[in-house]
Amino acid sequence: MHQLAPLSDGADKFIATRAAYGKALLELGNQHQDVIVLDADLSGSTKTAVFRKAHPDRFFNCGVAESNMMGTAAGLACSGRTVFASSFAMFATGKAWEPIRQTICVPSMNVKICASHAGLTVGEDGKSHQMLEDITLMRVLPNMKVIVPADSVETAEAVRLAYETPGPVYVRLSRASTPVIFGDDYRLELGRGSLLREGSDVCIAACGVELAEALIAADILASRNIEARVVNLACIDPIDVDLIVDSAERCGAILTAEEHQIRGGFGDAVAQAVVRHHPVPMDLVGMDDSFGQSGPAPDLIRHYGLDGASLADRAENLIKRKKR
Amino acid sequence: MTLSREKATNIRKVAREVRLDVVRMVHAAACGHPGGPLGMADFMTTLFLEHLNLTAENRLDDDRDRFVLGNGHTCAGYYALLAQKGLISKDTLLSFRKMGSPLQGHPNRNLDLGIDFSTGSLGTGLSVAQGMALGARLNGWDSRVYCTSSDGESQEGQIWEAATSAAHWGLGNLTVMVDFNNIQIDGPMREVMNVRDLEAKYKAFGWHAVTVDGHDVVAVDQALCAAKEVAEQPSAIIAVTTIGKGVSYMEDTSDWHGCAPNDEQLAQALEELSAPVS
Numbered sequence: 265m266h267q268l269a270p271l272s273d274g275a276d277k278f279i280a281t282r283a284a285y286g287k288a289l290l291e292l293g294n295q296h297q298d299v300i301v302l303d304a305d306l307s308g309s310t311k312t313a314v315f316r317k318a319h320p321d322r323f324f325n326c327g328v329a330e331s332n333m334m335g336t337a338a339g340l341a342c343s344g345r346t347v348f349a350s351s352f353a354m355f356a357t358g359k360a361w362e363p364i365r366q367t368i369c370v371p372s373m374n375v376k377i378c379a380s381h382a383g384l385t386v387g388e389d390g391k392s393h394q395m396l397e398d399i400t401l402m403r404v405l406p407n408m409k410v411i412v413p414a415d416s417v418e419t420a421e422a423v424r425l426a427y428e429t430p431g432p433v434y435v436r437l438s439r440a441s442t443p444v445i446f447g448d449d450y451r452l453e454l455g456r457g458s459l460l461r462e463g464s465d466v467c468i469a470a471c472g473v474e475l476a477e478a479l480i481a482a483d484i485l486a487s488r489n490i491e492a493r494v495v496n497l498a499c500i501d502p503i504d505v506d507l508i509v510d511s512a513e514r515c516g517a518i519l520t521a522e523e524h525q526i527r528g529g530f531g532d533a534v535a536q537a538v539v540r541h542h543p544v545p546m547d548l549v550g551m552d553d554s555f556g557q558s559g560p561a562p563d564l565i566r567h568y569g570l571d572g573a574s575l576a577d578r579a580e581n582l583i584k585r586k587k588r
Numbered sequence: 589m590t591l592s593r594e595k596a597t598n599i600r601k602v603a604r605e606v607r608l609d610v611v612r613m614v615h616a617a618a619c620g621h622p623g624g625p626l627g628m629a630d631f632m633t634t635l636f637l638e639h640l641n642l643t644a645e646n647r648l649d650d651d652r653d654r655f656v657l658g659n660g661h662t663c664a665g666y667y668a669l670l671a672q673k674g675l676i677s678k679d680t681l682l683s684f685r686k687m688g689s690p691l692q693g694h695p696n697r698n699l700d701l702g703i704d705f706s707t708g709s710l711g712t713g714l715s716v717a718q719g720m721a722l723g724a725r726l727n728g729w730d731s732r733v734y735c736t737s738s739d740g741e742s743q744e745g746q747i748w749e750a751a752t753s754a755a756h757w758g759l760g761n762l763t764v765m766v767d768f769n770n771i772q773i774d775g776p777m778r779e780v781m782n783v784r785d786l787e788a789k790y791k792a793f794g795w796h797a798v799t800v801d802g803h804d805v806v807a808v809d810q811a812l813c814a815a816k817e818v819a820e821q822p823s824a825i826i827a828v829t830t831i832g833k834g835v836s837y838m839e840d841t842s843d844w845h846g847c848a849p850n851d852e853q854l855a856q857a858l859e860e861l862s863a864p865v866s
Contacts, residue, residue, distance in 0.1 A: 300726075324722070324757070332715045332749035339719015342654070342705070343727050363746070366709040367716050371697040 269458035269496065270447035272417065278441035281472075282380040284416035285437050286311025288423035289348060289378075293319050296427065300340055302349040304330045309439075310350040310380045330360040337375040338367040346427060347375045353382035353395035353436060361401050364408075368432050372407040376426040378435040383523035384551070384565060385440040385473055390558035396551050400528030402434040403501045409454065410501040412436040412530070414475035415445045418498055421452035429454055436472060438523075440561040443476045457504035463491035466579045467511035467518045469534050471497050474521035474549075477565070480572025481521075485579060492579060500530055505537045512542040516586045519547050519579045523570060526550035545585040547578055591809040595638065599805045600865045602672055603633040607834050609668035609681055611857040614848045617685035620693070623844040625665025627769050627802070627829040628736070634808040635765065636669045640734060644674040647702050651729040654704045654720045658713025658737040659767060660694040661846070666703075667691050675702035711744030713737065714764060718754040718822070721762040732816070735764045740772035742783040748793070754822040755794030762822040763815045767802065769831040771842050790824035802827030834861050 293299045293315050301323045307313040316323040326333035330351050337347040350356070356379040357364070368375045379398065386394045403410045409429060413419040419437065426433040445460075460475070461482050470478040475496050482492040493515050495507055512518060518538060520531035531548030538546055549570060556564060565571050569578075591599075606629045614620035625632075636642075641653040657666045664684060670676045676691070683689035690698050694708025704720075707713045717735035724731045741747060754762055766786055770777045777783065790797035796818040800807040808827065815823035831845070832838025835857040849857055 322726075326753060327756075329749035329753065331711075331746045332753055335712050335715020335746070335750065336719035336722065336753065338705075339716040339721070340723040340726075342716075342720050343723025343729070344650075345723055345726070362709060363712050363715065366706065367712050371706045 272444045272447050277444040279416035280441045281419040281437045282311050284419035286314035288420040289315045298346050300345045300347045304333050304351040312350045330355045331363045334360045334363040335367050338373045341373040350378050353379035353398045357398040357401045369405045369407045372431045376433045380437040381439045382436045384556045385561040387561040388558045391555040394556040396525045409433045412471040417446040455502035457497040457507040461494040463493040465490045467493040467515040469495045470521040477572045481575035484576035508537040509542045512544045517545045517582045522550040547582045591806050603629040606668040607861050610664045613664045613684040615854040616682045621661040621846045623831040624662035627831040627833045630803045631808045631827045634805045639812045651731045654733040656705045656713045656717040656735040660707030663695050670702045710741045711746035714750040721759040732761045738767040739777050751793040758820040759822045760819045764824050766826045769829045771831045786826050795824045796821045797824040799826040802829035
């Protein structure tokens with residue numbers, strides 16, 4: 265049985281996952297001389313500047329040229345280096361998708377793409393910068409692992425796991441500060457999810473910034489005498505099929521929540537496991553075939569129905585579809 | 589130092605063998621790209637025989653030279669040269685493009701066979717090559733990185749991203765050889781999309797750049813020697829060639845960019861390519 269993940273006692277603490285990335289990358293660089301970091305003129309925003317200041321000899325700014333950065337990363341990986349390449353998720357995975365496919369995934373190079381400013385919570389920069397398709401673009405690629413950490417603790421774990429996992433890894437990071445969910449002894453394993461709250465009426469599966477909203481939803485549902493199981497599936501590829509099947513068996517319905525298009529994204533990954541191994545009613549919360557807009561991150565989350573209250577309502581409606 | 593007469597003659601002889609292999613391989617596969625590798629055979633053979641430090645023995649050594657075939661569709665000639673260097677068997681050459689073969693229709697990274705990187709999507713090779721050159725410098729390896737490109741590939745924007753960064757980082761251990769044959773799939777390059785003066789373009793990007801006759805093995809050798817003397821700039825050698833060189837009906841036409849000869853055409857090609865080498 266999956267253990268409940270230890271929850272942080274400092275739930276009032278907020279840290280952006282990109283900030284946690286910068287810190288974790290510095291520590292990784294201090295420990296491992298093979299680590300090289302590339303950025304595309306956004307090191308202040310992606311927080312790779314922290315590494316740059318400490319290890320200028322192992323940091324290369326590629327300028328505003330993301331496709332070339334990915335090819336450079338692949339070439340550097342040929343010399344036995346572990347290469348971390350960062351930019352905004354929009355440009356790292358959108359603009360440079362084909363070079364990622366051809367030069368990183370096809371030959372399975374040891375490159376870690378850690379992209380920040382993913383999702384709606386970019387906020388005021390608006391739809392040109394709110395990357396809502398990156399999970400789809402990365403999880404479809406053979407050889408690519410995909411991790412979407414929910415908080416600062418899990419981000420540090422994702423960086424460690426990316427380093428320890430040979431081959432291409434994608435880590436999705438956020439601009440906005442988000443609540444610290446996990447305790448310091450939390451460990452992330454490749455292909456393993458974690459159980460945060462037990463319940464048997466419905467399962468809410470989430471990743472990234474939506475995990476905190478899922479926990480809020482579970483509280484709201486509890487006040488309506490509905491016990492929701494909350495599972496964290498930060499590792500989307502490979503995904504924890506056992507935990508999904510166990511949740512389907514126990515709860516009989518699964519709601520997924522992601523700050524991303526539901527088409528081809530996280531919910532789709534969960535749905536594939538459900539359809540293939542234990543079909544139950546599902547609903548997918550996320551962006552449903554629309555782009556975002558400028559606005560404060562919390563307002564955007566509410567406007568597009570990705571907040572805890574909306575998740576609770578969707579979960580309650582989903583339960584009505586369960587077989588009696 | 590000028591290439592000796594004996595060495596130049598040997599390069600021409602091996603280049604003829606490469607051309608014979610190219611037409612045999614493409615004929616056996618009943619598909620592929622013969623025109624490009626026939627045009628590139630002279631400068632590629634000069635590079636592989638006289639400059640590229642890659643052998644069956646050192647193929648996995650850190651400080652060997654690296655090679656990236658940016659215009660990956662021309663791989664029949666590349667594979668034939670790896671066979672000349674003893675990294676691929678002659679039998680394997682005829683498995684080109686067939687199910688299960690390591691000799692894919694476009695190169696697939698296979699260090700055991702001396703294939704340093706996967707290519708095929710135009711524009712990606714030079715980025716990877718300059719990443720390799722940067723990595724070699726960081727590791728203190730005494731290796732050079734060679735990459736091919738072409739006039740058609742120079743239409744890709746990513747080439748110029750890589751040209752910018754390779755010069756910015758002063759990668760003197762990187763040399764790109766650009767096959768300039770004025771032919772691309774849809775017709776003459778100057779009609780499809782004229783890339784104009786590539787030597788001037790590379791110079792403007794901060795490279796050491798020269799233009800040579802890509803069939804003059806002595807001139808190519810000199811350009812490759814000169815590139816090694818440039819310490820803090822990457823080098824571009826624009827090799828002017830005739831696509832399909834050596835097979836009369838394939839020369840200077842886009843018709844044989846990606847088309848295999850039939851039995852009769854193969855016989856004619858083999859006969860023409862078997863003429864004595866001076």
